[in-house]
Amino acid sequence: MTIKSLTITLILCSTVSACSVMNEQECQAANWSALGYVDGSQGASANQFNERSSACSEYKVHANFNQYQASYQQGLITYCTESHGFFVGSNGNSYLGVCPQSTSALFLRGYHKGQQLFTLKNKVTQAEQALQNEQYDSEYQQQRLTKLKNSIIYDKLTARERQQKLEKIEEINQQPNLIKKKKAQLNRLKKELAKLELVQRD
Template sequence: MKNRRWNRATGVAVCLLLAFALSGCASMSESQCRQADWSARGLADGREGRSAQRLDDHVEACAKIGVAPDRSAWDKGWEQGIRSYCTASSGWREGLRNQTYWGGCRGQAGEDAFMNHYQLGQQLYSLQQQLQRNDGELQRLEQVLRTVKTDEERANVRAQMRRLDIDQLRLRALITGMHLAAPR
């Protein structure tokens, strides 16, 4: 009996996951296709850093219901949006948030500035993540220090904590220096 319930529950879960996965493939819903302001859609796609091929996703999604995007209007909106996206400050912001780069700046005027600052932002994001991991490890070691029984164990834990403290100082210095590279 338990096996049947588990199998039914598993079957339902698999069906729900498949339905969710299939529904998530379309770039736009049926109602979005029918009501689209293609210039505004292009502007939004550009501001998100989507590549020009994003329009192909919309064509595919909307073709299922017989709607054809206005390519000219979408292109005009996208051009405006991508210009505002492909900047040093946008690259910095996207990198700092560890956002996916969709390739929208390829071949655009601001590509180099965007990519340089995107990579710097990602490096800073990684340093901040390491700082947090180290903080967590220091807290764990503080707990361990309270429970160790021998002087040798205490000395070992304290040595690990000193190494982490030194690494934290190094990371903080790097982070401070990286903030100086932020676009103004």
């Protein structure tokens, strides 16, 4: 199993841990050096070898720790950079604390910047969805408003029923203000995002 094929396999998995349990065919064909490098370059936990070894022991396949560990450390060199930290954070992925002390500070600097970007992008998405929902609801409520007004004019209502309908009319009439606030919030978040992206590019 080559490093290239292993990398493609891991990309197809949603998480590194999802690919940690190896089947018999994978164990028989395992290149422990290649596995170690790919796991390290993907930021997999240091316990990844134990999980692989345990799975392969069921098929009487002995895992080579020395080959795996040497390449795992080489893979970490690729993973533990500031730019890769930013990539991990900006995609909302978790960091498992695998970087050695000599490179962890740089990785975390990029990772925290990436997390800021990821969080702000999520806020923009949520604000867009909230505004869209409010606009859809406003169209429905405008139709309801006509019915409420007609009910007050033509229906025989108790004082309590009339008051409830008036309160609902007032609530509907306030909806444009709510939409305006949500638009302002969305615009503010978009400006923050554009500013953050500009700063991080510099």
